[in-house]
Amino acid sequence: MKRWIHIIFFMLLLLAACSGGFSRKAELNPGIHNTPPLSTPNRSKAEFMKNPEPDYLSLANALIERGFYRVALVQLDEARKKDHNNPQIYYLMGICHKALGEFKRAEALFRKSLEKDPRYAPAYSELGTLYDRKGDRKTAMTYYKKAIEIDPSKPEFFNNIGFSEIMSGDLKAAELHLLESLKLDPGSLRTLNNLAFCYLKMGKEKKAISILKTVLSQDQVYSNLGAMYELQHNSGKAAEMYRKALKVNPNLSKVRAR
Numbered sequence: 001m002k003r004w005i006h007i008i009f010f011m012l013l014l015l016a017a018c019s020g021g022f023s024r025k026a027e028l029n030p031g032i033h034n035t036p037p038l039s040t041p042n043r044s045k046a047e048f049m050k051n052p053e054p055d056y057l058s059l060a061n062a063l064i065e066r067g068f069y070r071v072a073l074v075q076l077d078e079a080r081k082k083d084h085n086n087p088q089i090y091y092l093m094g095i096c097h098k099a100l101g102e103f104k105r106a107e108a109l110f111r112k113s114l115e116k117d118p119r120y121a122p123a124y125s126e127l128g129t130l131y132d133r134k135g136d137r138k139t140a141m142t143y144y145k146k147a148i149e150i151d152p153s154k155p156e157f158f159n160n161i162g163f164s165e166i167m168s169g170d171l172k173a174a175e176l177h178l179l180e181s182l183k184l185d186p187g188s189l190r191t192l193n194n195l196a197f198c199y200l201k202m203g204k205e206k207k208a209i210s211i212l213k214t215v216l217s218q219d220q221v222y223s224n225l226g227a228m229y230e231l232q233h234n235s236g237k238a239a240e241m242y243r244k245a246l247k248v249n250p251n252l253s254k255v256r257a258r
Contacts, residue, residue, distance in 0.1 A: 054075075054078070056075045056076065056078040056079035056082070057075075057076070057079045057086075057088070057089065057092075059072075059075045060072040060073075060075040060076045060079065060092055061092070063075065064092060064095060064096060064099075067099075069096040069097075069099050069100050070096075070100070072092070072096050073093060073096050073097075076089055076092055076093050076096070080093075085116050086116065087113040087114070087116040087117040087120040087123065088113070088120075089113075090109045090110070090112040090113040090116065090123075091109070091110060091113040091120065091122055091123050091126070093109045094106040094107070094108075094109035094110040094112075094113065094123070094126060095126070097109060098126065098129075098130070103130055103133065106126075106130065107127065107130050110123040110126050110127050110130070111123075111127070119150050121146075121147040121148075121150040121151040121154065121157070122147070122154075124143045124144070124146045124147035124150070125143065125144060125147035125154075125156065125157050125160050127143040128140040128141070128142075128143035128144040128147065128160055128161070128164065129160060131143065132163075132164050132167070137164055137167070137168045140164050141161065141164065144157065144160055144161035144164065145161070147160075148161065153184065154184070155180075155181040155182070155183075155184035155185035155188060155191065156181070157181075158177045158178065158180045158181035158184070158191075159177075159178065159181040159188065159190060159191045159194060161177050162174045162175075162176075162177035162178035162181060162191075162194060162195075162198070163194050165177065166194065166197060166198050166201060171198055171201055171202050174194075174198045175195070175198050175199075175202075178191055178194055178195040178198060179195070182195070189215055192211055192212070192214065192215055193212070193215075193224070195211055196208040196209075196211040196212050196224075196228070197228050197231075199211065200225070200228050200229070200232075201232065205225075208225065208228075209221060209225065212224055212225070217249075218248050218249075219245045219246075219248040219249035219252050220245075221245075222241045222242070222244040222245035222248065223241070223242065223245040223252060225241040226238045226239075226240075226241035226242040226245065229241060
């Protein structure tokens with residue numbers, strides 16, 4: 001019975017992925033950390049029917065990408081039973097708990113991941129984001145730098161340290177790290193957004209707008225700038241940007257609600 005439940009679940013997951021039923025449109029907001037991209041199941045239906053034992057880790061990855069964190073944790077627990085020394089399993093558990101707002105549990109799991117592999121760079125970067133959340137920028141920096149030292153090929157590590165530097169006021173260092181992130185992943189919406197936020201804090205509004213225009217429509221550019229000014233507690237400039245957004249698109253519901 002359990003075997004058939006897994007088969008049905010996997011088939012439903014395939015159908016949802018094909019139909020776009022799980023798709024979620026990402027929104028750009030200032031100051032977003034990146035987590036490393038996750039892989040999705042790569043077994044065909046035919047392969048799965050030959051060997052119906054689920055690939056729990058791939059299923060968990062797919063569920064995390066779609067925001068089903070509690071269900072993903074069930075799959076990850078099954079994966080852990082089969083491979084309790086895999087650092088990625090504990091790391092992904094940490095990602096789920098972090099997304100659910102369970103930060104202490106997330107931190108413990110990221111540390112567990114590093115117990116299994118002290119050079120598992122993504123866990124260091126995620127610990128950095130947790131310390132950023134606590135306001136402990138110094139400790140956060142230590143973790144970000146460790147992640148980059150181990151694996152300097154990951155753009156999200158440079159994005160994360162760049163955002164932390166924006167929030168601590170080290171804007172020049174932030175600019176350099178965000179530009180490095182974009183060298184590795186030129187199309188990263190989050191990094192482009194953070195770089196625009198960095199330039200806005202530098203007083204370079206035109207440069208920020210120029211960056212946002214490469215990835216957003218005109219009304220979204222102004223709406224995003226409004227959110228950035230709000231983050232800086234500049235209500236006057238925020239209101240000005242929201243008015244401009246409404247002028248371009250009167251149906252922009254998020255702006256109208258402010």
